[in-house]
Amino acid sequence: MSDFxxxxxGFLCKWCASAAADLAGTSRLQYPAxxxxxxxxxxxxxxTSYILRALLEGxxxxxxxxxxxxxxHYVDGNLKAxxxxxxxxxxxxxxxxxxxxxxxxxxxxxxxxxxxxxxxEFTEQIKALGPNPLKxxxx
Amino acid sequence: MPERIGVFVCHCGQNxxxxxxxxxxxDEAAKLAGVVHAEDYVFMxxxxxxxxxxxxxxxxxxxxxxxxxxxxxxxKETWQNIAKNTGLNPYLVExxxxxxxxxxxxxxxxxxxxxxxxxxxxxxxxxxxxxxxLQPIKIPVKKSVLVIGGGIAGIQAALDIAEAGLKVxxxxxxxxxxxxxxxxxxxxxxxxxxxxxxxPKMTELAHHRNATLLTYSEIEDVTGSAGNFKVxxxxxxxxxxxxxxxxxxxxxxxxxxEVPSEYEAGIANRKAIYIxxxxxxxxxxVIDPMSCLRLKYGKGCGLCAKECPAGAISFKNNERFEELExxxxxxxxxxxxxxxxxxxxxGHGKYKDVITGLQFERLLAPSGPTQGRVIxxxxxxxxxxxxxxxxxxxxxxxNWNPYCSKICCMYTAKQALLYKEAVPDGQxxxxxxxxxxxxxxxxxxxxxxxxxxxxxxxxxxVGKVYEExxxxxxxxxxxxxxxxxxxxxxxxxxxxxxxxxxxxxxxAKKLRIQLSEGGWLKEAHLKLRPVETLTTGVYIAGAAQYPxxxxxxxxxxxxAAAKAISFLxxxxxxxxxxxxxxxxxxxxxxxxxxxxxxxxxxxxxxxRxxxxxxALCEGCGACTAACTAGAIxxxxxxxxxxxxxxxxxxxx
Numbered sequence: 165m166s167d168f169x170x171x172x173x174g175f176l177c178k179w180c181a182s183a184a185a186d187l188a189g190t191s192r193l194q195y196p197a198x199x200x201x202x203x204x205x206x207x208x209x210x211x212t213s214y215i216l217r218a219l220l221e222g223x224x225x226x227x228x229x230x231x232x233x234x235x236x237h238y239v240d241g242n243l244k245a246x247x248x249x250x251x252x253x254x255x256x257x258x259x260x261x262x263x264x265x266x267x268x269x270x271x272x273x274x275x276x277x278x279x280x281x282x283x284x285e286f287t288e289q290i291k292a293l294g295p296n297p298l299k300x301x302x303x
Numbered sequence: 304m305p306e307r308i309g310v311f312v313c314h315c316g317q318n319x320x321x322x323x324x325x326x327x328x329x330d331e332a333a334k335l336a337g338v339v340h341a342e343d344y345v346f347m348x349x350x351x352x353x354x355x356x357x358x359x360x361x362x363x364x365x366x367x368x369x370x371x372x373x374x375x376x377x378x379k380e381t382w383q384n385i386a387k388n389t390g391l392n393p394y395l396v397e398x399x400x401x402x403x404x405x406x407x408x409x410x411x412x413x414x415x416x417x418x419x420x421x422x423x424x425x426x427x428x429x430x431x432x433x434x435x436x437l438q439p440i441k442i443p444v445k446k447s448v449l450v451i452g453g454g455i456a457g458i459q460a461a462l463d464i465a466e467a468g469l470k471v472x473x474x475x476x477x478x479x480x481x482x483x484x485x486x487x488x489x490x491x492x493x494x495x496x497x498x499x500x501x502x503p504k505m506t507e508l509a510h511h512r513n514a515t516l517l518t519y520s521e522i523e524d525v526t527g528s529a530g531n532f533k534v535x536x537x538x539x540x541x542x543x544x545x546x547x548x549x550x551x552x553x554x555x556x557x558x559x560x561e562v563p564s565e566y567e568a569g570i571a572n573r574k575a576i577y578i579x580x581x582x583x584x585x586x587x588x589v590i591d592p593m594s595c596l597r598l599k600y601g602k603g604c605g606l607c608a609k610e611c612p613a614g615a616i617s618f619k620n621n622e623r624f625e626e627l628e629x630x631x632x633x634x635x636x637x638x639x640x641x642x643x644x645x646x647x648x649x650g651h652g653k654y655k656d657v658i659t660g661l662q663f664e665r666l667l668a669p670s671g672p673t674q675g676r677v678i679x680x681x682x683x684x685x686x687x688x689x690x691x692x693x694x695x696x697x698x699x700x701x702n703w704n705p706y707c708s709k710i711c712c713m714y715t716a717k718q719a720l721l722y723k724e725a726v727p728d729g730q731x732x733x734x735x736x737x738x739x740x741x742x743x744x745x746x747x748x749x750x751x752x753x754x755x756x757x758x759x760x761x762x763x764x765v766g767k768v769y770e771e772x773x774x775x776x777x778x779x780x781x782x783x784x785x786x787x788x789x790x791x792x793x794x795x796x797x798x799x800x801x802x803x804x805x806x807x808x809x810x811a812k813k814l815r816i817q818l819s820e821g822g823w824l825k826e827a828h829l830k831l832r833p834v835e836t837l838t839t840g841v842y843i844a845g846a847a848q849y850p851x852x853x854x855x856x857x858x859x860x861x862x863a864a865a866k867a868i869s870f871l872x873x874x875x876x877x878x879x880x881x882x883x884x885x886x887x888x889x890x891x892x893x894x895x896x897x898x899x900x901x902x903x904x905x906x907x908x909x910x911r912x913x914x915x916x917x918a919l920c921e922g923c924g925a926c927t928a929a930c931t932a933g934a935i936x937x938x939x940x941x942x943x944x945x946x947x948x949x950x951x952x953x954x955x
Contacts, residue, residue, distance in 0.1 A: 169415075171953055179817070179837065186374045189403030197415040200422055200952040201404055202945075203375070205881070209924030209937065214945050221953040237815050237838075238923035239901035248928065274820040280408065 170224035170290040174201040174283075175210050179237040180272050181229025187276030195283040198290075199227065207231070208241020212252040215266060219256065222299035225265045225290040229279065232270040242270065260297055264289065305367025305395055305431055309340040309359050310424060312401075313347035313372035319406040320345075324417040328371060328401070331421045337432050339363055347372050353385050360389045367391070367434065369427045371399040371420065376837075377828060392436035394880070394939065397427040422952055429951040433944045439877035440917055444530030444630040446874075448867050449474065451522060451810070454482020455853055456635035456845025456860040458504050463864035465513035469871065472627050473508070474536055475518040476806075477565075479583035480505055482637055486566060488667035488675070490853055491717040492748035498582060498670060505584040519589060521806075523624065525813045528921065529840030530630045530876035540622040542590035542598065543576070547615035550578060550586030554607035554616065562594045568662040570680060571672035576607045576616070580670070590618070630876075631840045631867040632814065634824060635860065636804040638846035641696045641703070643799050649692065650768045650795070655681040656775060657768060657795045660714060667721045677725045679794045686793035689722055690777045691715045691733045692765045696800030698736055704800050706821060709850040711798035712739045716752040718796065723756040731758045732790050734765050734779055742854060761788055768795055801850035814841055823849050834863040840876070842866050881938055882920035883927060887912045889934035896926035896935050905935075 176182040182203045188195070204210060207230035215226050228249060230242035246268060253263040267289075269282050310332040314320035325343045333341035340363045344352045347370060359365060368391070370382045375398040383393035401420040409416035446469050450461045453475030464471040473480065484490075485505075487497050508514050517536055524535040555574045564573035566580045573579075575595040578588050596604040597618055608616040643651035643659045650657045656679045658666075669675040679686045693711050696703040712735065719731040738760070740746045752758045763779040770776070774791040781788045803822040811818050816836040817825035824843045827835040834842050844863035845856040870876070883896075883905070892911030904919035905926060913926075913935060924937045933942055 171955070173949060173952055183376070183817070183837075186376060186400075186403040189374075189407035192407055192410065194410065195408050197405070197409045197412060197419045200419065200426075202426070202948055202952065203400075204924070204940070205937070206923040206925065209928055209940070211928040211942070211945075213942070214949060217946055218949045218953060221950050223949075223953045234812060235817075238921060238925065241901075241923050241925050244899070244925055244928070273817045273825055 168291060168295060170198050170287065170295070171222070172199045172225040172227055172287060172290060173218040173223045174199045174227040174229065175207065175214065176201050176203055176229040177207045177231060177242070178203055178205050180231035180235065181279065183273040184229070184271045184275050184279040187273065188280045191276050193276060193280035195280040196287040198287045199283050206236070206238045206241035207245035208236070208238060210245055210248070212248050215249070215252050216256070219259075219261055219265065219296060220298060222296055224296045224299075225267065225286060227282070227286055228266070228268045229271045230268070232272050235272060262293060264293060265296070304433055304435060306337055307363065307365050308338045308367045308369060308428060308431060309342070309356070309363060309365040310338055310369045310371065310428065311347055311356055312341070312343040312424070313352070313370065314343065314345045315373060315402055316345060319372070319402050322406045322410045322413055322416045323401060323420045324413060327417055328420050328424060332424050332428070335425060335428050338428060340365060348378050348381055353381070356382070356385050357389050360386070360391055365391065367395040367431045369397045369399060369424060369431055371401045371424050371427070373402040374400050377831070394437040395431065395434055397431045397434070399423040399427040426948050426951045429947045430944050433941070433947065434939045437880040437938060440880050441875045442530055442878055442918055444871050444874060444876050445628050446470065446871050447472070447629045448631045448633060448871070449532070449534055449627060449629040450633045450635060452482070452635035452637055452845070452847065453477070453480030453516070453518065454635060454637045454845065455484040455501060456637060456847070456856045457482070457633070458508055459857050459860035460633050460635060460844050460864040461514055462504065462508050462511070463861050464868060465508070465511040467868045468513065469868060470513055472515050472517060472629065474520050474522060475516070476521050477579065478519045478541070478587065478589045479579045479585065480508070480516065480518060481584065484853060485580065485582070486568065486661060486664055488664045488669075488671070488721060489717065491713045492742070492744040494717070496669070502582045502584075505582070509584045516585065517625065518585060522810060522813060525632070529838070529878070530871070532629050532632060532840065534627040534629060534632070536625045536627060538623050538625060540592070540620045541587070542592070542595075542616065542618050542621065543588050544615045544617060544621070545585065545587045547613045548587045549613050550588070551612065552578060552588075553610045553612065554588055557606040557610045559604070559606065560594050560596060562591070567665050567672055568659065570658070570662050570665050590616075630871045631842065633842045633844055633863045633867055634810070634814065634816070634847055635844040635863075636807050636810065636847040638801040638850055639804050641799040641802050643695070643797050646695055646797065646799075648767050649695065649765065649797055650770070650775070651797060654768070654770055654775060656686070656793065657797065660711065660718065660796055660798045663718050663796045667718060667725065675725065677722055684793070685726055686729065687726070688730050688790065688792045689719070689732070689794045689796060690775070690790050690792035691719055691731065691796045691798065692777070693733065693735045693798045694764070695797045704802070704821060707739065708801040709739070710801065710852050713742070713745055713748070713852065715798050716749050716758070719758045720752045720756050723758065731756075732777075732792070733758060733760050734763055734777070735760060736762070736764060742852065763788060801846065804847065807847060814838065816841055823847065834859055834866055840870060879922060880917075881922040881940070882917050883915045883922070883924065883935050883937055885913045885915060886934045886936075889932050891932050891934070893931065895929045895931070899925050899929050901925070
């Protein structure tokens with residue numbers, strides 16, 4: 165299991181989490197390369213089916229980065245996302261998937277260090293959790 | 304939908320190529336379905352790099368491009384402009400951020416970084432293959448600008464805009480414009496007094512036919528978007544009819560209440576009814592409801608109203624709201640100095656003769672309460688030894704702010720020099736960490752202070768200030784000699800850190816602009832777009848972005864004004880066409896999207912299908928995530944595209 169390199173899909177909102185990821189890079193903060201990021205306009209855009217799709221395709225974890233409450237560029241998309249993610253986390257139990265495979269974080273533009281820390285932590289957490297069980301059954 | 308895609312991989316010198324095998328990324332990209340051309344180059348954004356993209360579009364007849372390079376925040380527009388100028392639709396351009404998101408954070412693992420970069424290029428190609436060509440939405444703009452903040456930054460920006468022939472509104476929270484600069488004694492390094500160089504600008508702006516001043520006012524709410532903002536302004540209650548008030552000041556003479564004056568930084572008093580300073584613009588009185596006896600108790604006093612020859616004082620709460628329509632907004636809310644009471648070790652609040660730099664400015668100012676005579680607050684004696692302590696709260700990451708407040712080295716030198724001019728037989732000591740004098744004529748100014756005025760500079764951080772035998776003992780360690788230093792001072796001046804203006808956080812939320820660490824306003828790009836924000840049509844100027852001196856503030860204010868003017872000059876704004884659209888055949892008319900839209904951009908038609916108003920839609924996509932039928936989607940971000948993107952990224 166030690167050579168398990170998880171695949172983590174990241175949905176990063178354009179206004180906060182993406183900019184924080186930029187800042188982490190500019191600051192040369194190092195974090196594992198397991199995160200495969202997608203920039204979206206707003207976390208409120210993230211359909212639960214996207215998260216489900218990633219997990220069904222075999223992603224080992226899904227990270228969602230949003231603006232802090234009150235800071236959303238689109239008023240309250242981040243709060244819509246928070247609710248949707250709380251629900252999907254609960255629903256994936258039915259697929260024998262651990263809710264911990266989904267992580268939702270508020271990360272502001274100035275929090276490059278937080279972004280790097282969250283990716284480091286989450287990658288470790290997913291490594292400890294092991295591969296996505298849906299993927300294990302394949303092939 | 305592009306089928307002849309070109310992929311361009313940038314080395315960014317060694318920035319990307321140092322940790323990503325760019326040739327391998329290029330070779331893997333060339334194998335992807337739909338890709339007919341792949342190329343790498345050392346600096347894709349340089350002229351030859353751009354030319355290489357242009358040539359490939361022409362020669363290979365490309366119908367879409369992916370550039371794997373730095374963050375799209377930096378150069379997406381560059382790539383889109385190349386496309387536009389080469390006849391390719393700019394919305395058929397995708398960026399794979401392999402610098403900030405790959406090369407820089409994964410510097411120690413080239414293999415994994417390369418693998419990730421390949422994946423990101425693959426994902427960008429997958430998305431591009433379903434992108435459709437779009438035309439920007441053109442919307443007419445209001446040819447007017449709102450400037451928030453009436454310090455030197457706001458004044459300069461407003462003047463430039465008014466001169467360009469655009470209507471400008473300046474909103475200031477205090478009763479007068481002028482800001483911090485109006486409080487200064489003299490300005491470094493030229494020693495011009497603000498009365499001579501600032502007040503004429505204040506008057507010019509007040510009388511400009513294109514300018515409207517809204518002082519003693521605050522921003523209540525901002526709606527709309529670039530080119531067409533609607534701003535609700537709260538005109539605070541003055542309790543004085545400004546149409547009648549002539550600024551004679553007789554009210555202030557009879558008012559029996561005295562409270563510390565904000566303008567005098569608390570070293571002198573003002574009345575409950577007051578004009579902040581004699582050169583105030585507008586020169587009108589306001590009543591401070593917290594201290595006015597009549598307003599506090601609802602009866603009695605009323606001396607000012609009896610005295611007022613214009614009959615301007617009514618004691619009526621005349622708060623009101625005004626709506627402005629503007630095309631662009633400049634935020635120039637400036638800085639505040641940190642509350643010195645945070646620094647118990649320096650005895651501020653405990654000893655009357657430990658004061659802040661701003662308070663010392665007022666003691667030095669010919670317009671100040673002592674007419675420029677330097678006397679100490681405790682007993683009115685002339686201080687013969689003055690200790691200046693720099694970096695109080697700045698460059699102190701363990702306790703306070705990590706940043707350099709930038710202005711203190713110079714104003715401290717100026718204050719020490721002015722003190723020596725006022726008290727030639729006095730002695731000034733400056734405790735510093737480093738001397739930062741990085742402007743035109745600044746280094747020379749510091750030398751003048753040291754050599755001509757014999758100001759003693761001691762490199763060391765002060766640990767403690769305490770009173771002993773009528774003197775203030777300033778104890779420090781000289782970091783050059785390692786020895787303990789003690790200075791017996793009559794007056795101690797603290798150069799407290801610059802911090803963002805209070806209320807700027809709430810204002811930033813209303814304007815939907817970001818903050819940097821420390822609460823400063825965040826620019827679109829620190830180096831290349833310093834006066835823009837990521838919100839189109841909103842610009843920043845002056846110390847609200849980061850502490851800066853008057854020289855830099857004025858330059859930035861003119862920069863912000865120029866940006867706003869050029870933004871409005873076309874008469875229309877091109878909005879991103881990345882909006883929601885509805886597939887009417889699938890829409891069930893449930894109205895989920897209508898309820899979720901924060902902009903009221905979606906409505907149900909008589910045929911019970913959702914309809915999007917493109918002028919109002921901001922493209923957040925909240926509606927798309929809630930549509931149970933999958934009928935509403937964001938253009939070029941539809942569900943199928945996202946599924947493709949996700950599948951591509953998950954695959955090994």
